Amino acid sequence: MKLDTIHMRYLNADDWRVLQAVENGSRSHEVVPTKLIGQIANLKTGMGSANRAISDLAKLNLISKLRNAKYDGYRLTYNGFDYLALKTFAQKKTLVELGTTIGVGKESDIYAGKDGQGNERVLKIHRLGRVSFRTVKNKRDYLRNKEAQSWMHLSKLAAEKEYEFMTILYENGFEIPRPLDYSRHCVVMELVEGFPMRQLREHFQYKKLYSQLMQFMVKLANHGLIHCDYNEYNIMIREDGSYDSATEPGFLVIDFPQCISINHVDAEFYFKRDVECIRRFFKRRFGYSPKDDSMMLDTDGYGDGFRYAYPVFSRDVQRIGDLDMQVKASGYRSEKKTELEDALGSMRRDYDDTEEDDEKEEEEEEEEYGSELEFSESESDTDSVNEKIVQALVEGEELETDKFGNYILKE
Template identity: 70%
Template structure:
């Protein structure tokens, strides 16, 4: 979705109050009645001013009507939700100018931005459900009794959870971006001078980098958390030349809403998957295939020069912290509230829990095994055909929600689908 902010400066105080009124009414209504919008906005000029603001906001696609609704009303669009979030951050003083798009993911958009002092930052806008409208019918059972649950609300919960993860990890000296602010579905964080690891072609100390990445996985697990998506797309390689590679990590890890507790029943599976993602990347990019070396005594790292080639959950994880409990990560043993449970179910579905099969084969077709994992484990490749079809339909749904143009209907689970 393209975020167009050119109209923000022209919105009046009444426009903002009405837009916020639609957002407030959306908590209990799929379509907020026009009369209720006016009552919540409570403008001094009365319903006439509210109607004018509603008309202006609809023309800018910040709110929209739903076709075939049983009554006259409006719903907030993603554009309107974006405007409210950006205005709030501006009021906080944490962000002044929004820049260009620097990344687009399945569940988020990434923008460059600056604060009032000109400091460069990154804004992450969560957009859960963008590629999940069709699969939601099979995977999102938790919505069955929450038909008015919106993806905007889930995006808001995801942003809150990621900010909590980043804050507590940064305080505990993990290699993560500095979290500055969050509101609604947006998280403002440090801009890393570097590039995604997927773009890494060569590295002057790739063996050390490998060991550091494996050490991060173990350190995180020792503090009670498993990343669950630890791969070259969520790791930034530092490129500013100011760090001491022997004393600090040469990378920054991003994207945390999917983290789970080491108490989760599938913790070992996801720990192994994170390890395998790093092994597979270094094997393909650098032909680096370290093996266990019983002659080495050093077990503080992994790879060449150490006793073990890679970490193993049962052998290397020893709880030293309780970050999973502090951030209420999925699988921790304390009682969850409704919002925690709702978000965890959504993120679990995005991870594809239940489809936990790892293909174990070597590149040359031979099977080389040790006592813990297959030495040449590879993660299975998933077909993109169905996903590509889903993305095309999802973009049409998003466009229809944003513009109000298009035939949408809602299924019994409260999810939008295109009418034939």
């Protein structure tokens, strides 16, 4: 869904109190009774002002009525949820200016922005529950028979979980963007000066990059975590030159809400899948597919010049940290699954389908342009439905959405 903040400046104090009252009432009501909204808002001027604010908020689609409801009431929309999160950031000055759309993920939207000091920031808005943005036909249902309100709650939990993951990983020296703040279903982080590895066409040290990416995966697992979506879409290649290419990795890793513990029952499966994502990308893009070499003694890296071509869970993962226990990652101990874990578990399984689509798309590109042909970002990326959606949003085009905020790109 397109994030339109133009009306934020026109909302007064009463409007914000009523909007927050609807949010608070949603914790116990799918549809919050109008009378209860007024009671929670507790406006000094009484129910008349509350009714006026409710009417104005409904006109702006920040709250909405449910058809055929048994009583008069309203519920929060995704637009209203967005406004409340942005209001919190603005008050704390962690994000005071919102820029253009810079990315559309499977379960999130990414925007550029600035904080109160003018520093460039990135806003990630979690939107769990949207149908696939690749095609209108493929629908997901992580929680059967649940409405958008449940997805709003799960998106909030996912943002909180990702912020927790990012904070502890950043504090432990992992190559990730610095997390700055979160509110409801949104996370603010530092801007990464780079581009997704998906767009990488050449690299003067691609063999070293391959080894570093594999080492990151093992380092993360040694500290108790597996990424579960470690691919070219969630790895940012740094292009600003602000690092020592001889000693520092030239990449950062993003997107962490689906991480699991190495104690998870499917840990080895997901670790192997992450490894295969990297192997497949380098073979497809650079024709690089190293083999184990028993003549080599160096086991500190992977690929050419090292003993092993790629990491193996049972051989290379040795716990030296307990980050999974600190953040209570999925599988760190036997416990009853939560609603969030059910949703994220479905997301992890769905990634297999999107990876197959990505591979077919890449093969089609290579058939059309040739695997050795160097071509520009615009030529390669316009073939991607995701990039077409981003471009449409940047140009201000109004895209249709479903009730979960999914973008629908007409074929």
